[in-house]
Amino acid sequence: MEKQDRFYRDTWVEVDLDSISANVTAVKNHLPRNVDIIAVVKANAYGHGDVQVARAALEAGAVYLAVAFMDEAIALRKKGITAPILVLGASRPEDAGTAASLDITLTIFQKTWLERAQECFSKDARLRVHLKVDTGMGRIGVRSLEELTEIEQLLQQDQRFIFEGIFTHFATADELDTSYFQQQFTAFKEMVDGLSCKPKYVHCSNSAAAIRFKEAAFNAVRLGIAMYGLSPSLEMEREIPFPLHEAFSLKTRVVHVKKLHKGDKVSYGATYESCGEEWIGTLPIGYADGWIRRLSGQEVLVGGVRVPIVGRICMDQCMVRLPEYVPIGTEVTLIGKQKGRNISINEIAAKLETINYEVPCIIASRVPRIYKRKGKTIDIKNYLI
Numbered sequence: 001m002e003k004q005d006r007f008y009r010d011t012w013v014e015v016d017l018d019s020i021s022a023n024v025t026a027v028k029n030h031l032p033r034n035v036d037i038i039a040v041v042k043a044n045a046y047g048h049g050d051v052q053v054a055r056a057a058l059e060a061g062a063v064y065l066a067v068a069f070m071d072e073a074i075a076l077r078k079k080g081i082t083a084p085i086l087v088l089g090a091s092r093p094e095d096a097g098t099a100a101s102l103d104i105t106l107t108i109f110q111k112t113w114l115e116r117a118q119e120c121f122s123k124d125a126r127l128r129v130h131l132k133v134d135t136g137m138g139r140i141g142v143r144s145l146e147e148l149t150e151i152e153q154l155l156q157q158d159q160r161f162i163f164e165g166i167f168t169h170f171a172t173a174d175e176l177d178t179s180y181f182q183q184q185f186t187a188f189k190e191m192v193d194g195l196s197c198k199p200k201y202v203h204c205s206n207s208a209a210a211i212r213f214k215e216a217a218f219n220a221v222r223l224g225i226a227m228y229g230l231s232p233s234l235e236m237e238r239e240i241p242f243p244l245h246e247a248f249s250l251k252t253r254v255v256h257v258k259k260l261h262k263g264d265k266v267s268y269g270a271t272y273e274s275c276g277e278e279w280i281g282t283l284p285i286g287y288a289d290g291w292i293r294r295l296s297g298q299e300v301l302v303g304g305v306r307v308p309i310v311g312r313i314c315m316d317q318c319m320v321r322l323p324e325y326v327p328i329g330t331e332v333t334l335i336g337k338q339k340g341r342n343i344s345i346n347e348i349a350a351k352l353e354t355i356n357y358e359v360p361c362i363i364a365s366r367v368p369r370i371y372k373r374k375g376k377t378i379d380i381k382n383y384l385i
């Protein structure tokens with residue numbers, strides 16, 4: 001890593017933007033030409049960095065961005081993103097005017113929301129909206145054709161709304177059993193057919209559906225996890241017909257090395273005891289960084305060799321047992337590749353008994369993110385499209 005004067009700790013995330021671009025391109029090439037990519041960059045781009053991933057995705061051909069909340073959309077606008085942004089989750093109807101003024105697209109998911117927004121909205125406001133249909137995910141969305149028709153009529157009568165899209169979200173597109181997916185897909189088609197006029201964007205596919213079910217692509221897909229180089233599930237990993245490239249690595253450096261003697265203890269609770277003469281290294285990363293205590297015993301890469309974390313993980317530090325002395329400053333890979341060896345996000349997810357989505361999301365914002373293009377750290381301030 002090249003030294004940057006922005007941060008002073010030896011723990012950092014590296015995000016390979018070439019991987020993001022390659023993954024977007026691969027999915028785009030996999031789909032029919034008329035299908036647009038909506039890059040899902042909510043939750044700080046699944047922990048990777050919202051504006052950097054957004055720019056890389058747009059550069060690779062995505063035409064729309066999607067986030068969870070208005071705050072995330074506003075953050076992107078403040079960072080100079082002018083591309084269309086869809087807020088997937090619920091916004092307050094009173095905030096519709098703010099969204100309109102920033103050209104942020106909101107999701108409509110109930111008739112009462114629309115009526116309330118109409119009351120709060122100024123005469124000359126223009127708001128892009130996508131209508132969310134709940135076909136079986138059970139979160140937000142319109143569930144009946146009746147409500148859909150009522151909302152469509154209200155939108156048609158009110159010039160302040162640009163009815164730009166309709167969408168739904170699948171609960172099981174990543175599972176090998178496709179029956180529930182088919183049920184949702186059929187329900188969505190019925191709802192779309194029930195509209196008197198189709199909006200510009202009709203979209204239902206997440207990464208799993210985009211990769212597996214081209215017939216469900218309509219004219220846009222919402223690409224999240226696959227853009228980050230991860231499989232939507234272990235079940236469907238083998239079904240992905242092109243390589244995905246993991247963009248996220250987590251690194252640190254050894255800040256202290258010592259030799260322990262038989263019986264010496266390590267960390268809180270003194271739960272780890274040295275069996276003999278052992279080299280113990282200290283790493284400046286801990287549970288406040290999202291490297292949580294459950295990862296005690298997990299291996300990390302030092303000099304291309306797997307070494308275990310020993311003792312309890314502290315708030316800001318943890319210890320590893322080294323096969324031999326290593327100099328202070330030796331680079332350590334907690335997630336990612338080192339000298340031909342790899343610790344994948346899936347490995348960490350398995351250790352934590354969770355899904356890969358969660359892993360980059362829980363690496364705390366106090367861990368700085370640095371960005372790579374062609375293997376080199378890029379100056380993000382000068383990285384504009």
Ligand code: PMH
Pocket residue numbers: 040088169205206207208222223224225226232357
């Ligand atoms: N569209 C919506 C509405 C979503 O909630 C998500 C991901 C995506 C698209 C992208 O899905 P993908 O990452 O599988 O491609 N949402 C979530 C979630 O709420 N929890 O995990 C993933």
